[in-house]
Amino acid sequence: MKYVLLFVETEEFEAELAALEGPDRQAAYAKVQQWFDDHREVITHHTKLLAGDTATTMRLDRDEPLVSDGPFVEGKEIVSGYAEIDVADLDEALRVARSWPACPVVEIRPAMD
Amino acid sequence: MTLPTHAELTRVVRDHAGRLAASLVPLVGDFSAAEDLVQDAVEAALTHWPVEGIPDRPDAWLYTVARRRGLDQLRRQHRYRDKLALLESPAEPRADDRLKLIFTCCHPALPRAAQVALTLRVVCGLTTAQLAKAFLVPEATIGQRITRAKRKIRAARIPYRIPSPDELGDRTAEVLAVVYLLFNEGYLSSDGARTTSRDLTDDAEFLAALLHRLMPTEPEPAGLLALIRLHRARATERFDDNDEIVQLQRQDRSRWDHDLIAESGRLLARAAAQRRPGPYQVQAAILACHAEAPRWEDTDWTQILVLYDMLLYLAPSPVTRLHRAVALGYVIGPVAALAEVDALAADLDGYHLYHATRAHLLRQLGDPAGARAADERALARTDNPAERSLLRHRIDWT
Numbered sequence: 001m002k003y004v005l006l007f008v009e010t011e012e013f014e015a016e017l018a019a020l021e022g023p024d025r026q027a028a029y030a031k032v033q034q035w036f037d038d039h040r041e042v043i044t045h046h047t048k049l050l051a052g053d054t055a056t057t058m059r060l061d062r063d064e065p066l067v068s069d070g071p072f073v074e075g076k077e078i079v080s081g082y083a084e085i086d087v088a089d090l091d092e093a094l095r096v097a098r099s100w101p102a103c104p105v106v107e108i109r110p111a112m113d
Numbered sequence: 114m115t116l117p118t119h120a121e122l123t124r125v126v127r128d129h130a131g132r133l134a135a136s137l138v139p140l141v142g143d144f145s146a147a148e149d150l151v152q153d154a155v156e157a158a159l160t161h162w163p164v165e166g167i168p169d170r171p172d173a174w175l176y177t178v179a180r181r182r183g184l185d186q187l188r189r190q191h192r193y194r195d196k197l198a199l200l201e202s203p204a205e206p207r208a209d210d211r212l213k214l215i216f217t218c219c220h221p222a223l224p225r226a227a228q229v230a231l232t233l234r235v236v237c238g239l240t241t242a243q244l245a246k247a248f249l250v251p252e253a254t255i256g257q258r259i260t261r262a263k264r265k266i267r268a269a270r271i272p273y274r275i276p277s278p279d280e281l282g283d284r285t286a287e288v289l290a291v292v293y294l295l296f297n298e299g300y301l302s303s304d305g306a307r308t309t310s311r312d313l314t315d316d317a318e319f320l321a322a323l324l325h326r327l328m329p330t331e332p333e334p335a336g337l338l339a340l341i342r343l344h345r346a347r348a349t350e351r352f353d354d355n356d357e358i359v360q361l362q363r364q365d366r367s368r369w370d371h372d373l374i375a376e377s378g379r380l381l382a383r384a385a386a387q388r389r390p391g392p393y394q395v396q397a398a399i400l401a402c403h404a405e406a407p408r409w410e411d412t413d414w415t416q417i418l419v420l421y422d423m424l425l426y427l428a429p430s431p432v433t434r435l436h437r438a439v440a441l442g443y444v445i446g447p448v449a450a451l452a453e454v455d456a457l458a459a460d461l462d463g464y465h466l467y468h469a470t471r472a473h474l475l476r477q478l479g480d481p482a483g484a485r486a487a488d489e490r491a492l493a494r495t496d497n498p499a500e501r502s503l504l505r506h507r508i509d510w511t
Contacts, residue, residue: 001270089272090222091280110269 001110002044002086003093008105009052009080031101039085039096046083077105084111117167122159123311127319129172130155130238133179135210141183144217144273145263148235150186154178155238211236212327213273215320219288220271227262228291229298230255236323237316247311248298285328289337289393292320296341300348301497314348317341325380335384336394339377343400346373358503362409374404392428395420414443431460435467447477465494469504476511484511 020028036043052071059066071078080103087093090108097106117125130151137147154175168174218231233239233247241259245252265271276284299313318341324334350364381397399420406412421437434457442450451474454467461467468491475484485508492504 089270090220091272091276094222095280108269 001089001093002084002113003090004109004111005083005085005093005097005100006079006107006109007081007083007100007103008077008107009103010105011076013103028102035099035101036083038099042085042087042092042096044084044086046081048081049079052078052080115166116164117162121167122162123315125162125167125171126155126158126238127316129175131211131214131236131323132172132209133175134235135214136176137179137183138210138214138273143267145267146186148263150179150183151175151238152234152240153182156240159240209327211323212275215288215324216275216284217266217271217273219284219291220266221284221287222269222271223262223265225291225294227258228287229295230258231262232291232320233295233316234259237319239311239316243311247313285331285333288324289321289333292317292324293337293340293393295320296344300344314341314345318345330387332384332387332389333391333393335380336391336397339381339384340393340397340400342373342377342380343397343404346370346377347404352499356499358499360503361403366407369404374401377401378405390423390427392424395424395427399424412443414440418444431457432464432466435461435464435470439470442474442477447474450474451478463494465491465500465504467491468494472507481511 017025017028036046055069055071057068057070057072059068085093085096087096090110093108097108100106133154134147134151137150138144141147141150157178158171158175162168214236215232218235219228223231230244230248233244234241239247241252241255244255248255275281295313296317299315299317302313318338321334321338321341325338328334347364347369350359350366350368353359377397378401381394381401384394385398399417402413402417402420418437418440421433421440424433425437435454438450438453438457441453451471454471454474457467468487472484472487472491475481475487488504488508492501492508495501495504
């Protein structure tokens, strides 16, 4: 069963990360790298997205496509990346997500077969 | 043949519905499909048994109905054909698998309201109509809640099993929270009046007893069971003949169920001997202090205060601090208690018992005007008729 873990950043988290000095920041990145290594066998693919202010949103539900600046929901929490995992059930997905060492919110969404 | 009473019917359905569900899930390989079959069987039982009597083997009766329905569905669904042979075999006594059922119903990925509804329906065999009546919500709402939860169980693949040891503690706490919420729902909505609606405290006690039996080495289910029984042992004295609240200090203690109190005390002692304290054991211990005091004046408030300190350490909450402040009032005095209570203003302004407790303390401190004002604020914050009546009485007479 495939699940997508959507990693969600908050403003606080972003600010904390930005405030980290060289070695601390290195350590934070190393933890994330370690997490991907630890779960290599269940992760089918993953991507880190660039910052939300680089996003562009297009709305297609009107006469003309409407292009606007920013992510599709304006809010304090934005998706910053995802990992697709292949595990037996939701409990295993939750176990993988529980050890995620970075941004403070993870949405676990089952993917269609 | 004698026809069953409402209580007998409820008990027999509850004893067997969960077992049936637990035995069907592995056979049909799908929680949701099994649940549908059980619900059909329960509906059939509730139609037939009141007029035909409860059969000698209710489990076999329910199984036969569920099996017939299951076979109908299997004929229509090719992919279940290999399951057919399994369903053909008669029901054999199986290990009690209801624990898996409970853990699935109370999975933390489901919203609390759905956990409660699903547990009652799947484990206790309540119908959607009974659930709607018990929770005073439209049947359609309950139906949607159940349907959505079952869809999520299937789509997100919420597993049907007992959680692994590293998760068991958290998951057990989740299950106990559901049962406790159910108990409170039943306890608070009940009043002195005899109602024909379902007594949810019965279902809560049934579930707590089941959890205790199926997890004998876990002390918290025993704690919750003791907690529920200690409340129920004294429940009939909570209201007088006019459905007015009788406060603890005025209750006729000779009419409490002292056998049940003693039994709960032993249950709690056995749990405590495991030396793994938890919030339910401690709350039950507090109740035991009240229940075991021969008279109100004999209440061991120092012990109760210690237990509240322990509870605050295990499960901090403003409401627990409020209760602790009451105990502090009896141990040290109303000035100290009021200081504690006032510190909770920001957290508990919307809670009627916060204001009622302040009123009680202000009255002790010789400030009847302040006390009345606080009781007025309490009155504005509760809809419960019995509580409102008590508050009005205090405002008018003290």
